[in-house]
Amino acid sequence: MKIWEVARKPRVVVTADIPATAVRAMLRDNEEPIAVIVNNEKEMKLVGYVTWREIIQITSHYSHLRAKDIALDWPVAYKDDDIETVVKRMEEEKVYAVPVVDSPDNPVVIGVASIADIVRGLMAAGFEPIAETVAEVMTTEDLEEYIxxxxxxxxxxxxxxxYHGKLGKVVVRSKEEPIPVGIISLREFVATGRWFFHRESERGLKSIAKVKTIMLRGAPVATPETPIQYVAKIMVENDFPILPVIDEETGKIIGVITIFDVARAYLEGAKPGRVKPAKKAALPIEVKPEERVTYATTQQVLQQVLVARPPVESLVGLSAAGIARAELPAVTINDTVEHARRMMLRYRTNYLLVVDEKGQIVGVVSKWSMLRAIGLKGPIWKRRVHDRYFIDYIMDTEIPRVKPDDSIEKVALMMAQSKAEVAIVEDEKGQPIGFITKDDIVEAYAQYMRGRARVENIMTPGRIGIVHPHHSLYHAVKKMQTFYLDALTVYDGSQILGVVSANRLPFVAYEDAVTGIKSRRLIWVRKLVRGAARKGRYVKVTPLLVLDAMVPLRNVYVKTSDDVVKAIELMKQHNVDGIPVVDEEGKVVGVVTKTDIIRELARTARLRIERGETVKVEERKAKPPEAK
Known part of the structure; x- marks a missing residue:
């Protein structure tokens, strides 16, 4: 394979006399590791080039240096060079990216190529790595130099x-506890302005910044068993030049893998004396045909239950005004997703209103919309300034609007139809006078419906509500979204292990939850509950399984014949959105969730509407719900 096949158009092209600080700004703004210096933009003859390494040698905000003063003229790549030759040349010279020119006699720039571009090109061309696992190519010698x-x-x-050509370093917690907590590389130096030494400045610097001020927090990590393909994908997508390799039992660093190690895995194979580990990385098990998610209409979702019963025609007897709360925490439309996440933690709420500059409600952020935001960007979005996503990117705008005398059954129906988590109660002038959350409706149901329904009469049919602990988390979330469920039972075929609960998922971030990739490669793992298995606060370069995100619930379940209110009480006790269900013989048959209760009330409202009856009540008032 030739280098021209992976070369791309340069994003930063400058002339020799441009100030070096201007080049630094362009590289930072374009997230580009190389600036090509040409005689003019018409002829495009190479004069030199500047990479991140040269740029960070400008150690003050002001400098008299020009691009030509810090430029390199070697190594370069010629368009007909083999990729193996270019990679070897770059590794010897410790250069991350090079310009690609036509030939030594005709130095016209035809593109640029970083080592990440080369690995990306090999992957796109369908090359399989000769060395299949991290253990075969990772760097273990002189490990302290990379820490x-x-x-x-x-x-x-x-x-x-x-001065020593390192592409980056791994930041660990301490010498005594060498657990990765971040990485620091050329990118972090270029992207921040908090590291300058002011060597060219007349003013001195009182204190030099510490590593923690500019490092990328949340270290992506691999284990010796991790497949090279997973590592390669993460490194090229995020321009990570180095990743820590840890012992999975202790979480301590045992080596590093560089982008050059990954290139070697594709081009040369294992390092001398290295062998493939006997242990294999945990990968998602295949989803059986009968377990695959198929599209379901809202009508189908509302109707499916484990055991049907005669339609319930009587209402709970509560109006929207009777259960509405006066206020909900709010964020502005210009706030970031990370700010919303902090607000949810601070106020211990599953829901936030979104207001515009005029104070008008324009949307709602729930745990589900937070989940989607993390799903689309992975955990990196909250640690890179340029990746800050704002509330309008993830908020739900389809908010049901109800009247004070509407029954909670009608509110539930409107929520179910729009798959909303919050409804707004409006007066006759259309002004908000209260808010109803899914939890408020569930709380009211528990207060007034004891003994009125069994679990089997409201729960979704069995196989839909069950996942295996080694299914991909993508498969689980897809089920939850399709069938309007906010929890699933985790069952390995012999025992119930726990539940996957929507209200806990936003704090286990994962990549591409809704974009269709069926295995996870980037995870922000944290300990979910007291007594759960200890997990490091780092990012794993492995597929994310249901097991990684479940809430352990040993010996916690309800029977199909149990009162629904018993399930609600267990949900509240364990802070989850669903409880596993077994039949009278102890066989696992699924899960009962909060949205099942919403569906049950929605069915009653639909029945009345179909008969042309008004779904309003005035009989009873519930106590205002506590803030959540």
Missing amino acids: TYQDERVNKVWSDIV
Whole structure:
């Protein structure tokens, strides 16, 4: 394969006399690791080039240097060079990216190629890595040279990167506990302005920044068993030049894998003396045909239950005004998703209103919309400034509007039809006078409907509500979204292990939840509940399984014949949105969730509407719900 096949158009092209600080700004703004210096933009003859490493040698905000003063003229790649030759040349010279020119006699720039571009090109062309696992190519020699600490001054890391050719370093918790907590690379130096030493400035610097101020928090990690394809995908998509390799039992660093190690895995194979580990990485099991998710209409979702019963015609007897709360926490449309996440944690709420500059309600952010945001961007979105996503990107705008005397059954129907988590109660002038959340309706149901329904009469049919612990989390979330469920039972064929609960998922971030990739490669893992298996606060470069995100619930379940209110009480006790269900013989038959209760009330409202009856009540008032 030739280098021209992976070369791409340069995003930063400059002339020799442009200020070096201007080049730095262009590289930062374009997230580009190389700036090509040409004689003019018409002829495009190479004069030199500047990479991230040269740029960070400008250690103040002001500099008299020009692009030509810091430029490199070697190595370069010629369009007919083999990829293997270029990679070897780049590794020897410790360069991350090079310009690609026509020939030595005709140095016209035809593109640029970073080592990440080369690996990306190999993957796109269908090349399989010769070395299949991280263990076969990872770097273990002189490991301390690749490690730094949060409180270390950045000038030491800067020196290793500039003078010793390191592409980056792994930030660990401490010498005594070498667990990765972040990485610091050329990108982090270029992207921030908090590391300058002011070497060219007349003013001194009172204190030099520490590593923790500019590092990428949340270290992506691999294990020796991790397949090279997973590591390669993460590194090229995020321009990570280095990743820590950990012992999965202790979480401690045992090596690093660089982007050059990944290229070697594709082009040369294992390092001398390295063998493939006997243990294999945990990958998602195949979803059986009968377990695959198929599209279901809203009508189908509303009607399906485990055991049908005669339609319930009587109402709970509560109006929307009777259960509405006076206020909900709010964020503005210009706030970031990360700010919304912090607000949910601070106020212990599953729901936030979104208001515009005039104070008008324009949307709602729920745990589900938070989940979608994390799903689309993975955990990296909250740690890179340029990836900040705002509320309008993820908020739900289809908010049911109800009248004070509407029954909670009608509110539930409107929520079910729009798959909303919040309804707004409006007066005759259309002004908001209260808010109803899904939890408020469930609380009211528990208060007034004890003994009125069995679990089997409201729960979704069995196989839909069950997932295996080694199914991909994508498969689980797809089920939840399609069938309007906010929890699933995790069952391995012999025992119930726990539940996947929507209200807990936003704090286990994962990549591409809704874009169709069926295995997870990037996870922000955290300990979910007291007593659960200890998990490091780092990012795993492995597929995300149901097991990674479930809430353990040993010996916690309800029977099909149990009162629905018993299930609600267990949900509240364990802070989950659903409880596993077994039949009278102890066989696992599915899950009962909060949205099942919404569906049950919605069915009653639909029946009355179909008969032309008004779904309003005035008989009873519930106590105002507590803030959630």
